Amino acid sequence: MTEHLLLIDDEPDFLSGVRRLLEREFNGLSVATADRPRTALAMVRRRQYDLILLDIKMPEMDGLDLLEELLRLDPALSVVMLTAHGTIDTAVTAMKKGAWDFLTKPVDRETLCRVVSRGLERNRLKRENERLRRELSDRHRFVGNSPALRRFLDELRNAAATDYNVLVRGASGTGKELAARAIHAWSARSKGPLVMVNCPAIPEHLLESELFGHCRGAFTGADREHRGLFAAADTGTLVLDEIGDIPLAIQAKLLRVLEEQEIRPLGASKPIPVDVRIVAVTNRDLEAMIAEGRFRQDLFYRLNVLGVETPGLAAMREDIPELAEHFLRQAARETGRPMPPLTKELLRALMERPWPGNVRELQNAMRRLVVTGDLRLPATGPAALSAEEDLPYGEAKERLLEHFNRRYFHRLLQRTSGNVSRAAVVAGLNRSALQKILRRLDIDPAAYRA
Numbered sequence: 001m002t003e004h005l006l007l008i009d010d011e012p013d014f015l016s017g018v019r020r021l022l023e024r025e026f027n028g029l030s031v032a033t034a035d036r037p038r039t040a041l042a043m044v045r046r047r048q049y050d051l052i053l054l055d056i057k058m059p060e061m062d063g064l065d066l067l068e069e070l071l072r073l074d075p076a077l078s079v080v081m082l083t084a085h086g087t088i089d090t091a092v093t094a095m096k097k098g099a100w101d102f103l104t105k106p107v108d109r110e111t112l113c114r115v116v117s118r119g120l121e122r123n124r125l126k127r128e129n130e131r132l133r134r135e136l137s138d139r140h141r142f143v144g145n146s147p148a149l150r151r152f153l154d155e156l157r158n159a160a161a162t163d164y165n166v167l168v169r170g171a172s173g174t175g176k177e178l179a180a181r182a183i184h185a186w187s188a189r190s191k192g193p194l195v196m197v198n199c200p201a202i203p204e205h206l207l208e209s210e211l212f213g214h215c216r217g218a219f220t221g222a223d224r225e226h227r228g229l230f231a232a233a234d235t236g237t238l239v240l241d242e243i244g245d246i247p248l249a250i251q252a253k254l255l256r257v258l259e260e261q262e263i264r265p266l267g268a269s270k271p272i273p274v275d276v277r278i279v280a281v282t283n284r285d286l287e288a289m290i291a292e293g294r295f296r297q298d299l300f301y302r303l304n305v306l307g308v309e310t311p312g313l314a315a316m317r318e319d320i321p322e323l324a325e326h327f328l329r330q331a332a333r334e335t336g337r338p339m340p341p342l343t344k345e346l347l348r349a350l351m352e353r354p355w356p357g358n359v360r361e362l363q364n365a366m367r368r369l370v371v372t373g374d375l376r377l378p379a380t381g382p383a384a385l386s387a388e389e390d391l392p393y394g395e396a397k398e399r400l401l402e403h404f405n406r407r408y409f410h411r412l413l414q415r416t417s418g419n420v421s422r423a424a425v426v427a428g429l430n431r432s433a434l435q436k437i438l439r440r441l442d443i444d445p446a447a448y449r450a
Helices: 012-025 037-046 063-073 088-096 109-139 147-160 176-185 204-212 248-260 286-291 297-303 313-335 344-352 358-372 382-387 393-415 420-427 431-440
Strands: 003-008 029-034 051-055 079-083 101-104 166-169 194-198 237-241 277-282 306-309
Touching: 003 012, 003 037, 003 109, 012 029, 012 109, 029 037, 037 063, 051 063, 051 109, 063 079, 063 088, 079 088, 079 109, 088 101, 101 109, 147 176, 147 306, 147 313, 166 176, 176 194, 176 237, 176 277, 204 248, 248 297, 286 297, 313 344, 313 358, 393 420, 393 431, 420 431
Parallel strands: 003 029, 003 051, 051 079, 079 101, 166 277, 166 306, 194 237, 237 277
Antiparallel strands: none
16 A cells, blocks of 8 residues: 655755655655645645655745644644754754654655654554544444434433443344444443343354353363353443343343342352343344243343333434435445445435335445445335336236335344344245345345344
């Protein structure tokens, strides 16, 4: 990856000599030059530089004043000051104004190359740290300003301010995992571990061992001690994703852990105390499951000390333009592709769509738009029927069948949280037949796992 250095000095011979030297010594380094402050400012406005070498004595503007202007444009810049009249006072002033280093001309080749090498490395680290901080903040960022979203964020902050267990509920694609992460990040436990558990992904016969741990020799194949996820989350937060899929036998043991604040690993002779906050996540109707005997009522009350429900996109439709722009920018950054414009026609189409898959469906649509330039949004509801009325019977029937299939399997996967085996049972199909249909419709079951 090409790195860019800008050399600012009013001496032509110095500019050309240092440029040739640096391009020869640093493979892949692009060196640009400017002999006037205004030229330099215009260049920094047009592109991001990885390092700047700046002479203190400049025409039009003092080098120290130019340093302030450059850092105002890009506060992350690494700037090395150059002067033929170096004094301690000048160096201290430059550092106070934000310079990273200071060299006195004439600069010998070895010193110059060493400082440039260190400056480029410093810039790489700073840019990487900025990228990681941005990604971390994005994980906990809710985009929008609708009343529904503001009320939800107030509920999250109130829950995060306590140490009570929280039950996060909502439809698929509404950001339940993001809400769970935010509760941890905004809580007093944020410096402790955050452990995420996708309950349906762990086979039933292994779930107890994964949650509570086991001792060596506790069962066949247990050739070493395993701490378990509760122990790993000690002093932090344990997020139990799709809590409704935990078998009744494990529910009873989970209830005991919540009541006693201690775990007993398989094969252990005595319990181990744990300090863990639980955030349970589900899109299931737990009250209906309780009535059917598939979920323990006492566990429900232990988990639902504080309950929050993630709003669907229909409840915060006014946030769609801001969300779409955010996802477009994010996808462009992730793929290195240009960000498509949000035209009036595109915004109208986005605002009119019902978005049954909620925010996740919108995010995936924006990703497709960046990669392929095509939204590929199938028609839904009565509009789909009216759109086919002028077509020949065979073609209209085929299109309407396509719309039905997409709507049916979308809702089926929503109900089963993307679990293909359960979806096949509900649909009365064998698993392989269902997988073939989903592949033909280009539907990814993973997108429905909250």
